[in-house]
Amino acid sequence: MSEPTELDLYLKNNPWPEEHYGKTQIDYLYNYNIKMSPDELWPMVSDTSEINRLLGLHKMTFEEKNGRLFGKGKILGFNLEWEEIPWEWESSKEMRTTRIYSKGIISYVRAHLILTETDDNSTNLTLYFGWIPRNLTGYIVLKFADSALKKKYQEIYREFESKKESHISFNITDPSEKKPVPDYSAADKIQTEKLKPIRESLLDHGFESSLIDNLFSYIINSTDEKLYRIRPKELTGIFGVEFEKLISILLYSCKCGLLNLSWDIICPHCRGIREKHEHLWSIEDKSTCDVCDIDFSTGGMNIIEVTFSVNPGIKKVDKVLYCSAEPAKKPHIILQKTLQHGSTYTYSIPDIEKRMRFRTRGEKKYGMLDVERKASIRNLYWDDLNSTPVIKCSPGSTVFINNNDNKEKQFTIEISEDDQWALRPSDLFNFSEFREIFSDETLAYGISIDIGIQNILFIDVVGSTEYYKNSGDTEAFKTIRKYFVKVNDITQLHRGVIVKTIGDAVMLSFQNPVDALKCAIKLISIFDGTDKDVPLACRISINRGSCLAVNLNTLIDYFGQTVNVVSKLQKFTGPGEISITESFTDDASVNSYLRSKNYSFKNIIRADIKGAGEIIFRKIRVKKLPA
Incomplete structure (x- = not known):
């Protein structure tokens, strides 16, 4: 009796399902040794959409129906339709997929990839395909495709090795490496004449010509697969530009008609895109994921992702896939x-x-x-x-x-980590450009979004009633207008935004706590009562904590205990003082900055705030008011 082959041993451990016994079965089994570790190789081999593109396969379309995934595509000119059975995988070790065909020369296929680490930190890769042809044509095609497919996979895996040796990033889910942006001398499906006025407009807004050219080049030369859903944080590495500058140009590009902004609802489990909305106000409080068989609140943390797409009037972009590539889409x-x-x-x-x-x-x-x-x-x-x-x-x-x-x-x-490449609403809400360009964007009434930790600053005028009385309404009005303008200018300079005004008080928000502190110090040093233009004295309070974004008077407002505390802290704060809560000073960057500037704290103060209980805070004084 002959020794069992590798295929025999594989089929013994991975037998065909019973319902396929007696049917014509065609099995491929390939083995490769790749000079990469399984962890290095996994992001590449799990991106089966990219691999299928490299194999030369046609583009595929997928449609979800009641939580089941159905696909359409072509092989060697033959039309195929199938149901994609949910993938199974263990990261860096193996993945399996099955397709049940309803149309075409194939009835069924199962695929299995296995990665095994060797002693020299290389990988033995085993690739198995099990086919059931629908007819004689399918049998002939599958029989003759074996050796060609094996050779093509060999070429692709060798390319992976060369990419590793030359330190070229392959997986688009990890775009941190800066890559060269190609020239945009040629255009495909694009009306280049429409870019000229957009370029002039962006230049008028102060953007560097090199950044504009990089953006245009990316739009003209990138594949539809990359342009269908542009994720800004991925572009920072590609363009080699600061996050703030990139977001600014993308927002202004929406204003100029180059891009569109989308609010995407993401399943908290599989992270699949469940809904896409042009406007915030069209988002309802609940959504569902049939794939994961759950419903969920759209206001939860990290449920909404902000993406961009090319305006169809500039370039028509189609959704392109060469495979459902589930492991790569769910890293x-x-x-x-x-x-x-x-x-x-x-x-x-x-x-x-x-x-x-x-x-x-x-x-x-x-x-x-x-x-x-x-x-x-x-x-x-x-x-x-x-x-x-x-x-x-x-x-x-x-x-x-x-x-x-x-x-x-x-x-x-x-x-259990947030997607590091996702742009969240909280990122945008703290951009003054967003509040300017998308001033009509707000949430539907009764809907709130968890926007996580925010740094909230309140500034209020001290003694405004007396000032109005002494100056008269006309002069007081002019002064208050100048006060608001200066507050806005200084806030933008420190990468913050005005959330709202309440009488003479202004509520500000900052993504970075040190930015909030620097802004407070600048504001309190100017509004100390001695400024000739705005002779007003102010007090400031700052708090750090979780907030909800809500709709208040058709604007995006912040709500929660963090806001309640910082506003109530005003009555414990005197002119020329900055009161900062313990939760704010507990931030390491704030503590370090205060010590580096030799700001001395007054004694620890405890205050009983209605609805919040006892709050611990400290005060710093930047400049004494004149006697």
Whole structure:
């Protein structure tokens, strides 16, 4: 009896499903050694859409129906339609996919990729395809395609090795490396004459010609796949430009008609795009994800992502895919596994220090696991992870997954981190350009968005009633107008925004706490009662904490305990003083800045604020008022 082949051994461990016994089966099994570690290789091989493009396959279209994914495409001129069964994968180790065809020369295909690390930090890559042809044509095509496909994959994997050696980034989900931007001398599907007035307008707004040229070049030369949904934070590395400058030019490009802005609703589980909205006010308070079988609040943290797209009047951009490429589109998911009733799976915690989240499809509850090298190696059970507080363990710990339900169940383990490349509403709300250009954008009444930690500053005029009385209404009005203009100018200089005015008081918001502090110091040093133009004395309070964005009088306003505290702190603050809460000074950057400038604190003060209880704060004085 002959020795079993590698394919025989593979099929013994990975048999065909019973429903396909007796059918004509065509199996491919390829083995490659690649001089890259599995971790280095995974982002490349998991991006199957890019691999299919490199293979020379036609573009594909996908449509979601009731949580199921259906695709259309061509192979060698033959039209194909299929249902895409949910992918399964374990990051840096393996991935599986299955397609059930309803049209074309193929009835069924299953694919399996396995990465195994070798002693020299290389990878043995095993690639398997199992086909069931629909007819004789399909049988002939699949039989003759074997050797050509094996050779083509070999070329692609060698290209991966060369990209690693030349330090060229491959995976578009990691655009941190600066890349050259090509010349835009040629245009495809674009009306170049329309760019000329846009370029002049952007130059008039003060943008550098090199930045404008880079943006135009990107729009003209990039593929539709990259332009369909432009993520600004990815472009900072490509353009080699500061985040603030990039956002500014993108916002003004919307005003000029080059780009459109979109508010995308993202599923908190799979991070798939569930809805796209042209305006904030069209977003409702609830959304659903049929793929994950959940409904969720659109006001939750990190649910809305802001993206840009090219105005169709400038360039027509189509949504392009060469594969659904699920593992590449969901890099936060490190394990997705479907288990039949009674089946088990063992997962080994990788060598990382991260917080992990454990969940099953259709359930909102989840378990949390903190992986720390200083913790103990543990044997963990899935049901225990979902019924206890956060558990700690070290890399190398084992998770035993059992499906005790009477139906199949999908298990998911993911890294519990925000998408670092996502632009959130809170990022935009603190840009003065956004509030100027999109002044009509607001939330629907009754809708709120969690915008996370904000740095809120209140400035108010001290003794304004007496000033009005002594100066008269006309003079007082002129002075107050100048006061608001100066506050706005200084705020913008320190990368903040005016959220609203309340009488003489102004509420400001800053993304960076040190910017808020520097702005406060500048404001209080100017408005000390001695300025000839604006002889007003002011007081300032600053707080740091979570906020909600809401609709107030058709404007984007901030609401919550953080705002309540900073506004009520005004009555404990005297002229020329800056009161800063403990939550604000607890920020390391604030503490460091104050010490570097030798600002001395007055004694710690405690105040009882209605609705918030006892608040601890400190005061600093920048410049004494004249006697």
